[in-house]
Every structure is written in C-alpha cells, then in structure tokens.
Amino acid sequence: MKLIDKLAWIELRDKTILTTRSRGKDKYYIPGGKREQGETDEQALCREIKEELSVDLKNNTLQFVGTFQALAHGHETTGTEVKMTCYTADYTGILKADSEIEEIRWLTCADLDKVSHVDKLIFDFLREKELLK
Template identity: 70%
Template sequence: MKIIDKLAWIEIKDKTILSTISKGKQKYYIPGGKREQGETDEQALCREIKEELNVELRKDTLQYLGTFEAQADSHAEGIIVKMTCYTADYTGALAASAEIDHFRWLSSADKDKISEVDKLIFDYLKEQDLLA
C-alpha cells in the first residue's frame, strides 16, 4: 500500500469550509499539499497556503485538527491519501494563485463535489457542528 502524505488547512466561516479547485480538475479540495524533503508540517502547510491562496498562516495559531485517510482520487486502487489537518488564523486577502483556478466556501451539501478524504473531513466537521 502506498501513502500520499498531505497537509490541509481547515478554514471555516459561517459553517462553510474554504475549498479550492485546481486548473483542469473536476473536484474541490481543502487547500494544502505535499511536504517537500525535510519540511515540518508547519513549514509545508504555510508554504502551500502562501503559494495557493496568497495569504500567510499565523504560525502561533496553528492547531492540529486530525488526520484522515482514504483512497486517493485518480490513483490506482490501494493508493491512500493521508491528510493531516490544521486550523490557523491568517493575514492577507484570499486570492487564487499558482495552480488554483478558484476557491469556494462549501457545506456538507456539496459532498458530491469533493474527494473521498475530504468527505471524511466534512463528516467529522459536521459531527462537531462546525459545518452546515
């Protein structure tokens, strides 16, 4: 079994979650990405969010939310994505950048638009009464 190690930033507003869609893709994803060699969770997540959404995460507010695993979208059966999720405050104005086409605020009613691992995260957030 192969595991794709990814990090995600959970940003919730009015019981909706910030989600992004990459250029040429069909599904929305919670923003974040893969770590580069030698990066900590904090370093990788801050770098990815700066690249994708042009905002700075406030490292002093970074809080672990949970880790979720599911079959990776558009990969062979048995390739699992492991998503380690954090919340954090940010500075700056959200703006799609790099490979991100645009972003939207989604609720649990939008689960048909997201990846398998994101569905687990949405379910968890709904159980915690953080997502509509």
C-alpha cells in the same frame, strides 16, 4: 499500498469550509499540499497556503484538527491512499486563487459530491462537531 502524505488547512466561515479547485481538476479540495524534503508540518502548510492562496498563516495559531485517510481521488484503480493531516490557523492577507488554483469556493456537507474521498471524511467529522452545515 502507496500512501500520499498531505497537509491541509481547515478554514471555516459561517459553517462553510474553504475549498479550492486546481486547473483541469473536477473536484474541490481543502487547501494544502505535500511536504518537501525536511519540512515540518508547519513549514509545509505555510508554504503551500502562501503559494495557493496568497495569504500568510500565523504560525503561533496553528492547531491540529486530526488526521484522515482514504482512497486518493483519481487513483481508485491503483489503491493509492491519501493521508491528510489537518490544521486550523489564523491568517493575514486577502484570499486569492494563485499558482495552480483556478477557483476558491466555500462549501457545505450538501456539496459532498464535489469533493475527494478524504475530504468527505473531514466534512463529516466537522459536521459531527457542529462546525459545518
């Protein structure tokens, strides 16, 4: 089984979660991405969020939320899974779609049909903690 190792930034507001949709994609994803060779979680997440959303995460506020694993969206026939290590963090700047990101959207658990398999697990986890409606 192939495993895709990704990091994600959980940003909640009024019991909704920040998601992004990349150009040409049909699903929304919690922002983040893959680490480059030698990067720590913190370095990779800060770089990815800056590239995608034009904001700077405050390193000293990074807090681990959890690690979630599920079938990777678009890889159902290959059995490839994605492992998503999630953090919260404060940020500076104004959220703005950048790089490959076409749209930013705040979602709730009513939008589960719009997100990937692993994001559904994260949404359910946050709902159980009463952080997401």
